[in-house]
Amino acid sequence: xxxxxxxxxxxxxxxxxxxxxxxxxxxxxxxxxxxxxxxxxxxxxxxxxxxxxxxxxxxxxxxxxxxxxxxxxxxxxxxxxxxxxxxxxxxxxxxxxxxxxxxxxxxxxxxxxxxxxxxxxxxxxxxxxxxxxxxxxxxxxxxxxxxxxxxxxxxxxxxxxxxxxxxxxxxxxxxxxxxxxxxxxxxxxxxxxxxxxxxxxxxxxxxxxxxxxxxxxxxxxxxxxxxxxxxxxxxxxxxxxxxxxxxxxxxxxxxxxxxxxxxxxxxxxxxxxxxxxxxxxxxxxxxxxxxxxxxxxxxxxxxxxxxxxxx
Amino acid sequence: xxxxxxxxxxxxxxxxxxxxxxxxxxxxxxxxxxxxxxxxxxxxxxxxxxxxxxxxxxxxxxxxxxxxxxxxxxxxxxxxxxxxxxxxxxxxxxxxxxxxxxxxxxxxxxxxxxxxxxxxxxxxxxxxxxxxxxxxxxxxxxxxxxxxxxxxxxxxxxxxxxxxxxxxxxxxxxxxxxxxxxxxx
Numbered sequence: 045x046x047x048x049x050x051x052x053x054x055x056x057x058x059x060x061x062x063x064x065x066x067x068x069x070x071x072x073x074x075x076x077x078x079x080x081x082x083x084x085x086x087x088x089x090x091x092x093x094x095x096x097x098x099x100x101x102x103x104x105x106x107x108x109x110x111x112x113x114x115x116x117x118x119x120x121x122x123x124x125x126x127x128x129x130x131x132x133x134x135x136x137x138x139x140x141x142x143x144x145x146x147x148x149x150x151x152x153x154x155x156x157x158x159x160x161x162x163x164x165x166x167x168x169x170x171x172x173x174x175x176x177x178x179x180x181x182x183x184x185x186x187x188x189x190x191x192x193x194x195x196x197x198x199x200x201x202x203x204x205x206x207x208x209x210x211x212x213x214x215x216x217x218x219x220x221x222x223x224x225x226x227x228x229x230x231x232x233x234x235x236x237x238x239x240x241x242x243x244x245x246x247x248x249x250x251x252x253x254x255x256x257x258x259x260x261x262x263x264x265x266x267x268x269x270x271x272x273x274x275x276x277x278x279x280x281x282x283x284x285x286x287x288x289x290x291x292x293x294x295x296x297x298x299x300x301x302x303x304x305x306x307x308x309x310x311x312x313x314x315x316x317x318x319x320x321x322x323x324x325x326x327x328x329x330x331x332x333x334x335x336x337x338x339x340x341x342x343x344x345x346x347x348x349x350x351x352x353x354x355x
Numbered sequence: 356x357x358x359x360x361x362x363x364x365x366x367x368x369x370x371x372x373x374x375x376x377x378x379x380x381x382x383x384x385x386x387x388x389x390x391x392x393x394x395x396x397x398x399x400x401x402x403x404x405x406x407x408x409x410x411x412x413x414x415x416x417x418x419x420x421x422x423x424x425x426x427x428x429x430x431x432x433x434x435x436x437x438x439x440x441x442x443x444x445x446x447x448x449x450x451x452x453x454x455x456x457x458x459x460x461x462x463x464x465x466x467x468x469x470x471x472x473x474x475x476x477x478x479x480x481x482x483x484x485x486x487x488x489x490x491x492x493x494x495x496x497x498x499x500x501x502x503x504x505x506x507x508x509x510x511x512x513x514x515x516x517x518x519x520x521x522x523x524x525x526x527x528x529x530x531x532x533x534x535x536x537x538x539x540x
Contacts, residue, residue, distance in 0.1 A: 069444070076481055
């Protein structure tokens with residue numbers, strides 16, 4: 045059966061736990077001097093990036109290479125896409141090159157889903173528009189579990205620009221599956237219309253949510269998407285929804301702070317908070333490689349994928 | 356579990372396993388001149404348990420603590436593509452590593468030899484042992500690679516259609532080696 049990782053909503057609880065447990069074992073490999081495993085020898089992973097993203101692309105590339113897969117990087121800039129080639133034609137080209145997996149980042153929500161019907165290999169969504177970014181959610185869940193030892197029953201606040209955030213949606217779906225209680229905190233203008241149908245709570249008041257949270261996940265204010273007036277000024281946003289020293293002090297002692305990066309220091313998170321030992325921001329990057337190795341292994345390592353949604 | 360209900364022929368019972376491991380521990384001590392610089396590395400899950408038991412015996416007989424570890428070989432298997440990707444076992448290496456040591460690999464059943472081949476590759480990525488030896492509770496024959504064990508609990512002639520299942524107290528609640536004939540399941 046052909047399976048993909050397009051939405052965290054496709055993952056069952058068992059799938060999600062299998063990914064996290066596999067990543068846990070693979071994390072040990074990252075600590076030894078030879079970090080390479082021969083598992084995906086002879087398999088080809090194509091990184092198809094229509095949108096700039098250095099950290100995600102490098103993370104996927106490192107993950108594939110540590111599993112000995114061949115990696116082909118394809119970025120839209122300077123490629124045939126800039127000459128007007130369609131997604132479908134690009135997909136057929138990749139198909140002809142024999143890609144076993146395609147990792148796709150695209151500005152259009154739903155692009156990975158379309159791609160999945162055109163290629164024979166597994167499709168891994170590395171972020172599509174404002175829709176989803178499943179491996180980010182998986183690495184967030186993994187980072188939380190490593191720090192706090194569990195996910196079940198944790199209270200997790202996701203704060204900021206939920207409207208444009210694929211990270212928020214993927215996290216809400218995944219963390220709900222794994223038994224955590226998620227609260228979205230944002231100004232009403234930065235929440236999607238359909239947020240009422242998401243398996244989470246919604247609040248407009250960060251100060252009320254903070255004291256009872258075990259995890260605070262700050263989202264980046266996507267300045268490049270702020271063409272409409274979603275809030276009066278950056279300063280006002282930062283006052284009401286930024287995580288500064290005073291707010292940080294009101295968290296309980298074991299609570300952790302996360303951010304998917306890149307950060308706007310001084311906007312949604314103060315430098316002091318970002319660099320504190322209770323922030324997981326640097327670990328999240330290292331955990332990203334491990335979790336992506338687990339995903340690639342479980343999709344490509346066997347005769348058929350062990351996780352993911354059928355197309 | 357169908358195996359537990361089925362009184363399929365138990366080839367080794369608890370005391371037999373006990374005695375076999377005791378003998379293996381003595382043989383290791385003898386062959387390695389007192390288990391100096393020996394590291395016991397089990398292949399999860401039951402090989403790791405057996406390595407632990409052998410180490411306990413060596414400690415009992417000679418009062419020396421042999422480092423024990425486990426090495427998961429899943430990512431090194433040559434039959435990965437014959438089945439869906441499987442969960443990984445735990446790799447736990449002794450703090451001092453394996454460099455320059457005599458590694459005794461421990462597994463429950465030696466059959467085709469492919470698991471041991473994978474273990475040798477895995478071992479290669481974590482260090483360079485001075486020598487590698489192999490201990491197995493049951494050798495059931497039918498090797499597909501030029502691999503043999505240095506320490507064998509019991510040689511068990513089997514047919515390829517049979518299955519050998521090892522139960523251990525720690526993981527299965529009882530000690531036994533069971534031979535399951537085809538059609539018994």
